[in-house]
Amino acid sequence: MDYLSQINKTNVPQHIAIIMDGNGRWAKQQGEDRVFGHYEGVNSVREIVEACAEVGVKYLTLYAFSTENWNRPKDEVDALMELLVSTISLETPNLNKNGVKLQAIGDITSLPKSCQDELQESINITSGNSRVTLILALSYSSKWEITNSVKQITQQVKLGKIKPEEVTAEMIEKYLCTVNYPDPELMIRTSGEHRISNFLLWQLAYAEFYFTEVLWPDFRKNEFYKAIVSYQNRERRFGLTSDQLTKN
Ligand code: IPE
Ligand code: IPE
Ligand code: MG
Numbered sequence: 001m002d003y004l005s006q007i008n009k010t011n012v013p014q015h016i017a018i019i020m021d022g023n024g025r026w027a028k029q030q031g032e033d034r035v036f037g038h039y040e041g042v043n044s045v046r047e048i049v050e051a052c053a054e055v056g057v058k059y060l061t062l063y064a065f066s067t068e069n070w071n072r073p074k075d076e077v078d079a080l081m082e083l084l085v086s087t088i089s090l091e092t093p094n095l096n097k098n099g100v101k102l103q104a105i106g107d108i109t110s111l112p113k114s115c116q117d118e119l120q121e122s123i124n125i126t127s128g129n130s131r132v133t134l135i136l137a138l139s140y141s142s143k144w145e146i147t148n149s150v151k152q153i154t155q156q157v158k159l160g161k162i163k164p165e166e167v168t169a170e171m172i173e174k175y176l177c178t179v180n181y182p183d184p185e186l187m188i189r190t191s192g193e194h195r196i197s198n199f200l201l202w203q204l205a206y207a208e209f210y211f212t213e214v215l216w217p218d219f220r221k222n223e224f225y226k227a228i229v230s231y232q233n234r235e236r237r238f239g240l241t242s243d244q245l246t247k248n
Pocket of ligand 1: 022025066
């Protein structure tokens with residue numbers, strides 16, 4: 001089925017977040033090494049970024065490497081870091097062509113220097129673009145991010161700049177890596193896992209979740225459009241009753 005034609009262009013999510021999962025299992029199914037799956041996953045990334053530009057999704061956050069992923073076998077971690085460097089340098093002209101601005105969230109200083117440099121270069125080169133903002137979550141975990149925010153706020157309290165009773169949700173958000181982006185309306189996870197794995201715990205408070213059995217290297221444009229159509233068929237109530245929503 002062609003899902004693109006079913007998308008209501010007036011109700012496309014502004015921000016979609018994706019847990020790109022299943023690369024290892026995809027490779028295993030082909031009788032290949034796990035790293036082969038990560039390589040193939042890059043093609044899905046390219047297609048989904050392009051799809052965002054085509055349907056008008058303004059922000060796309062991709063969970064590319066979690067804090068916990070550092071505990072994987074060294075060979076796999078090294079391969080992922082190399083892939084990151086080579087992909088960013090190869091894809092930057094393509095990002096520019098599609099009007100994509102690259103950004104990153106996470107503990108970026110923990111990445112190898114070559115990754116940090118490549119990332120920074122691409123962020124600089126694409127900084128003038130405004131069609132889509134692509135946010136890579138790298139060495140990211142939500143508990144790390146929220147803990148950082150709490151540290152900053154307690155520091156302000158210690159200095160007497162704010163009182164404990166003055167702490168607000170907005171203040172916590174101000175110190176999250178995502179301060180410049182709206183919260184995602186839709187979160188997609190591929191590969192049949194139904195969990196959030198330390199991803200955007202705060203920001204996904206009211207997001208719609210979409211889970212698919214499709215493994216990330218097989219998740220291409222039409223699968224993405226299918227997720228958007230599913231989102232558009234839901235009623236987002238934000239604590240209200242259905243009747244309240246239809247009256248407004
Ligand atoms: C997702 O695929 C990519 C990263 C976590 C870097 P996985 O590598 O987790 O693949 P599976 O879940 O083992 O199949
Ligand atoms: C989550 O996938 C992290 C990324 C996609 C980068 P994992 O494959 O690491 O998650 P778990 O460990 O199965 O929950
Ligand atoms: Mg996985």
